[in-house]
Amino acid sequence: MKHIAFAAAATLALALPAAALETPRKIVDYDIRVSFDPETKIVEGSETLKWTNPSDAPVGELRFHLYWNAFRNDRSTFFKESGGQLRGDKAETGKGWGYTDVTSMKWDGAELIKGARFESPDDGNPDDRTVLAVPLPRPVAPGETATLAIAWKAKVPKVYARAGYVRDFFMFGQWFPQIGVYEPAGRRRRTDAGWNCHQYHANSEFYADWGDWRVAITLPEKFVVGSAGALVDTKTAGGKKTLTFEQKAVHNFAFTADPRYVVVEDAFDPAKDIPKDEIALASRTLGRSEAELRAGFHKVAIKLYRQPEHGAFDRRHIEAQKWALAWTGLWAFPYPYAQISIVDTPEDGLGATGMEYETIYTTVSLKWMSRWPFTRLFVPETVTIHEFTHGYWMGLVASNEFEESWMDEGINTFTELVMVDRKYGTYLELPPGIGVTNEESNRVSALTQDHDPILSSSWKYATENSYARNSYPQPGTTIQQIRRLLGEQAFWRAFRGYAERWRFDHPTSEDFFDFMRASGNPVVAALIQKTWYGRGWVDFSILTATTRPDDGFTGFDDADKPVNFDPDPKKKPPEKPDEKKHKGPWRSLVTVSRDGDIEMPVNVALTFKDGTTVKRTWDGASGWIKYRVTSSSPLVKAEVDPERRAVLDRNPWNNARFTKKYEGPSAAAKSRTYALHLVEILLSTLWGVL
Amino acid sequence: MSRGFSTAIRHRRLAGVLWLSLLASALVSWFPLKKLFQPMDEGAFREALVKGWDGWGFLSFLVSRGPEIGVALAAVTGAFIVFALLQIFLTGGVLRILIDGRPRPVFARVVAESAGLFKANLWATARFALTAGIWMALLVAVPVALLGKLGKDAPPNTFLPDLAFWWAVVVGAVVLLNVGLRFDLARVALARGDARNARGAYRVAKQSLSGRRLSGIRIVLFWLALGVAVQAVFTSAGLRINPRTNSAVTGLLVFRQFGFFLLAMVRVGFWAALLAWEERRRPAYSVIGSASGGTTWKSSEEIATSAAASASPETGSSVTTNGSALLSS
Known part of the structure; x- marks a missing residue:
């Protein structure tokens, strides 16, 4: 009881609205014009970038991410780390390379690109060109907004890692010169101001400042385009069309194009789509009225850009999306944007699958999963839920994925396992009802020894497996452990408190731990210390x-x-009594x-x-x-x-x-008997041949 | 088909031999399986597993029992090899018994007859594997590769990729059925004594198949489908039984073995049906093979007579002449 009272008080103190932001700090403003030729895969782009110095010190140099230079050659840090393959997809090293070249960057009429150089702050790789440092002729004063005119040329890589093309399918993620984050002293607990602009690593890519975006895309008319943002203008001329999209308050902008897309539209309606039992549970657990919980909800337009052969998955993706909107709205905070776009990648472009960007993400549909006996393999639904929810733990509560990948992937894995198990009961199930839950499939990570603590920069783990384990299932399972230790009320109040406090802001691991430790439970504090900072088991x-x-x-x-x-030694000792009697x-x-x-x-x-x-x-x-x-x-x-x-x-x-x-x-x-039968079934198949 | 069913029922003991070969082969993996599952009676999941499925128990078992699972898998591979060799061995004897027609005694005769035909059957199996490999490469792998190249830029699940998939499935099945049928008929020829070696037996099988391939494949497909149905029914029922007591587990074991026995009967039925089909289409004289290049023939009537008297059909009276000339007459 004492614990609970203290927890409630501490949670309230940490969740003071004064510290939380209603809208993000607007640091950037992008106005991008881009055209691309699907035949040559060449992209020509120009952007007007307004960047505001958020610190109280002048900034004499700008830093940019040129993500696609990761695909320039096999000497990039990304290629070296990934070995040219990621999540089972292999780079096509023949003609699949891509690049980004900034051809011009002007500020106040002065050309800056001549003085620019490539930096490799993470590994010192002299061949990596994913971070461009641009010295300025004069510093940008504190609070001053610099307006830069940037022109660039790029080649789309063949997709094997997130962005790229396969045939006429294009996924444009991290596709333009994007300015890094200049962190003032105090931001994310740093002591002095400075750039936080990491190289593009095989395992991480997200950390950016919020702003408004206007993106005009010119491409052949036959393409169907889905993007972050709302379509505000369409122009057609000479077999080409220019589509203009706008989106406010996001920190990245992705789009996709494919002439084969079938667009399925639906909408999340809070009046219909928030399950009554879920809002009742949230109300009881969080100690808030249902009316209060419903307050921030609004209708959200859902657009599914799917492959023509994946019609069987329409309802599956949309139902999963609606459930995720309802669940995150109740247990974190309501989704603030007006729309969400779901991209169903082609089955030969799975390198682009399962990727999150703000207000748009890619999911997976595999035709065989629409047929018996595989219809209860909830992989498509899980990917939809997982990628959408990244919009919270990477997007809205914008952690630094480079430095603390668990804050994005781990918290996301935790919310995924709660959502999937609550809605579907099992994660993977085959007839006759043999299945495992999402929690169980993640919990497997706890069964084996590992080489790293959970908390590490994404490129510093001992192995690829160690990164995967410590970024996804291990933190997901450890948060589940904290939930079990704190109890439902204390945990979910702390969890929602964290989400609301850090919405539109950049939290660190310690910011999350503060909420979890606020209960005063010493077991939880020790657990955090031993698993995030050690290899406890x-x-x-x-x-x-x-x-x-x-x-x-x-x-x-x-x-x-x-x-x-x-x-008496002559007498026989009495017989041992019969245990049965x-x-x-x-x-x-x-x-x-x-x-x-x-x-x-x-x-x-x-x-x-x-x-x-x-x-x-x-x-x-x-x-x-x-x-x-x-x-x-x-x-x-x-x-x-x-x-x-x-x-x-x-x-x-x-x-x-x-x-x-x-x-x-x-x-x-019993198990032995079933196993013997399985062996006999296997052997008897030979009767069909021999 | 009716001959197949009636023979399967009449030759229950023969089916019993086949079922025993299956059980004996599977038991090769018994001790590793026993060792693998031993901890289930000491662990936290004992009662949950007795009741039914436990996802976490299953997953954690897979992760924590890696080495034991490896040993069990190796034993299952061993069982697979033993069973394959046993089938190659036993088929000759099974066919001889069916040709002979006497349902008992069985075990000793199957073994004795199988031993005499084992070498030739082994060669026939090797030829089957080689032929299947060559035809699969020519008719499946190469066309699928070509279709893959043609459809390199085609989206998945469209005409060319789908064609490649279904080509692989359908043509692969047709190739296997064809090559398998000839293999089966070659073994029939060896059992009948129509040929002395695998090469001759394949030649005889080719002649038997000439012009009647489809009806032969129909027989194979029918008995294959029947086998799959029996397997599906018993597997599904076995899973649903979900025994919760030790005696129920024994009951399940008996029930499933009955299912495998029925499957063995289906196998006997298939061979009987194939023999009947082959017999009906046998010319007035059939080949028993000749090392000299000529072919030895004897009348079907005499085969039936001699077969009843002896397991070795070569003891009947025969005529030596040119086989192909007779076949075309």
């Missing part, structure tokens, strides 16, 4: 579980009289152990033959604990964490032990 197990008849006192009493035995009492001993350095409380359940179960809570602080129990019925089973709340437990298979008194059915025999 835990394994609970039952070391021993024995039960035997309690025959009372045997031996000499205080008056040296023999009790329950005959000291023993009516009780029984004496049992159970030893529970905790290995690893994460301490947390767990329940221990002792089950007796007469069906009674006794539960005890162990704080898990020491390495082991013994329970000695006298009971009328023999102990049959001892189990630690029977409710499976310790989701970080490394080996759940040693969590229970049965005594010899257990007479229940054998799971091993």
Whole structure:
């Protein structure tokens, strides 16, 4: 109770509206004109960039991301890190290269590009050209807005990593010269002002300032275009069309083009699409009225740009999108934009699949998943939910993915697993109802040893697997562990508090932890320290579980009289009583152990033959604990964490032990029998050939 | 078909031999499987798994029992090889018993007859694998590669990629059915003694198939479909049974073995139907092979007579003449 009261007070204090922003700080303003030739894949672009110095110090140099130079050759940092393949897709090194060349950059009429140079702040790679440093003839004064005229030429890479083309499908992500983030002192807890403009790494790309965008795209008329933003103007001439889109308050702008797109339109209507039981649950848990929770919701236009052969997935994607809009609106804050665009990538362009940009993202549809028995593999829905929700943890609560990738991917994995399991029950399911939940599929990461703490810059993990584990499932599962430790009310209030406080802002890991630690729960604080900053782990197990008849006192009493035995050496000692005939009492001993350095409380359940179960809570602080129990019925089973709340437990298979008194059915025999049948089925297929 | 069904019922013991070969082969993997699943009776998931499915138990089991799973998979591969060799071995004996027509005694005769035909059947199997590989390469791999090149720029799930997929499935199945049927008929020829070696048997099979391929394939397809149906019914029922007591597990084991026995009966039925088909289309004289290049023939009537008397059909009276001349007469 004391904890809860403190938690509520601390959460409120941290969520003070004075610190939260209603709209983002507008640092940039882009007006981009771009045309591209689908045959040559050449892009010609120009942009007018207004950049405002947010610091109280003059800035003498600007830094830009030239992301597509990652695909310029095999010497880029991106290529070296990825080895030319990402998420199963391989780079086409024959003619699939791409690039971005800034041909001109003018400020106040002065050409700046001559003095520009490439920087490699992360790895010192002299061949990497993804960060352009541009010295200025005079510094931009604090608060001053510099208006730059930039021209560039680019070639679209063949898609294998997020952006690029395959046939006539084009995904334009991170496609234009984008200015880095100049962080004033104090922003993201840094001590002195400076540029935060990282190279394009295989595993990270997002960190930018908010602003308004106007983008005019010229391309052949046959193309259907989907983009971040709303279409405000269309002009056609000479077989080409120019589409102009506008979007306010975002920090990146992506678009896609494909003549094959079928556009499916729908809308999220809060009156119909917020499930009643979900808003009731949120209201109870968050301690806010339903009316308060509904307040920020509004209609959101949904556009699905899908491949013609994927019609079977229309409802699946749109229903998932509506559920994600409802859920995030309730448990974080309502989606602030008027529209969301979903891009269904072609099955031969999966390199572009599963990518998030603000107000637009790519998802996956695989035709075979629309047919029995694969219709309950909720992969398309999960990708839709996951990528949309990135719009929160990368987009609206704009963490620095380069430096703290878990804040984007990990929080997102956590919200994904909650959303998917709540809506679909299982994540992957095959007939007859054999399936695993999303939580379970992520929890697997806790079962193995790793080389890194969760918190690290995305390019500094020991291996690609370590990055993946520590950015996605491990933080997702660890947040789930925090949720279990704090309880539903304290956790979700802290979670929503974090989201609301850092909306339209740039939080750090510590900002998230502040909300989680605000409950004053020392177990949670220690858990954060040991997993985000260390390689902490835990394994609970039952070391021993024995039960035997309690025959009372045997031996000499205080008056040296023999009790329950005959000291006469000529007489035979009495035979050991038959345990089967023993009516009780029984004496049992159970030893529970905790290995690893994460301490947390767990329940221990002792089950007796007469069906009674006794539960005890162990704080898990020491390495082991013994329970000695006298009971009328023999102990049959001892189990630690029977409710499976310790989701970080490394080996759940040693969590229970049965005594010899257990007479229940054998799971091993059952599994063995099914396995034998499976082997026989496999072998008997040979009868079709031999 | 009716001959197939009636023979399958009459030769239940023969089906029993085939079923035993399946069970014995599968048991090669028994001890590794036993060791693999042993911890389930000590772990936290025992009761959940007895009740039914446990997703977390399954996933964590896969991750934590990696080495044991590796050993079990190796044992299953071993079982697969043992079963393949056993089938190559047993087919000759099974066919001889069916040609002979006497349903018992079975076991000793199957083994004895199989041993005599094993080498030739092994060569026939090698030829089948080679032929299947060549035809698959020529009629499936090359066209699919060409279609892939033609459709290099075609979007997925459109005409050319779909054509390549369905070409691979349909033509692949047709190739396997064709090559498999000739392989089966070659083994029939070896069992009948129409040929002394795999090469001769394949020649005889070719002649048997000439002009009647479709009806032969129909037989294969019918019995294949029947086998799949039996397998599907028993697998589905086995999964639904979900036994929760040790005696129910034993019941499931018996039930599933009955399903595999029925499958073995389907196999016997197939061979009987194929023999009947081959017999009906046999010319007045059939080839038993000749090392000299000429061909030895004997009348069907005599085969039936001699087959009843002996497992070796070569003891019947025969005429030596030019095979092709007779076939075309």
